[in-house]
Amino acid sequence: MERLALKVFGPRTSETTLSFTYRDACLKQESALGEYQDNNRLPSGDLPGVCFLTLHDLTSALEPPLPPRLEDDESDLIYGHLHCVTDCPRDHLHREKMAKLATSNGLLLAFIKK
Numbered sequence: 222m223e224r225l226a227l228k229v230f231g232p233r234t235s236e237t238t239l240s241f242t243y244r245d246a247c248l249k250q251e252s253a254l255g256e257y258q259d260n261n262r263l264p265s266g267d268l269p270g271v272c273f274l275t276l277h278d279l280t281s282a283l284e285p286p287l288p289p290r291l292e293d294d295e296s297d298l299i300y301g302h303l304h305c306v307t308d309c310p311r312d313h314l315h316r317e318k319m320a321k322l323a324t325s326n327g328l329l330l331a332f333i334k335k
Contacts, residue, residue: 230319267334273329285315287319
């Protein structure tokens with residue numbers, strides 16, 4: 222099993238929240254996840270990795286909890302209605318716990334370098 226790096230859950234300097242996409246029924250199929258990955262290609266051309274965190278992971282398994290909240294992203298016409306945010310993890314240990322939870326849930330799609 223590939224272990225996720227805790228830096229995945231570290232916000233960029235300008236970010237005040239972490240972004241997530243709610244996985245509704247339209248993203249349950251593997252082919253739909255592949256389309257999601259392709260539609261979210263990074264400016265470098267790389268395909269982002271996709272990991273899985275549950276509501277329980279974010280609200281009960283983390284201390285302090287990071288409950289997600291819907292925040293529509295109008296710039297994303299395909300998945301913007303599924304966009305969620307949480308507060309940023311408070312420190313290194315908090316990010317490490319998030320990485321462990323996501324790793325234990327399994328990596329859905331690996332990062333692919335262009």
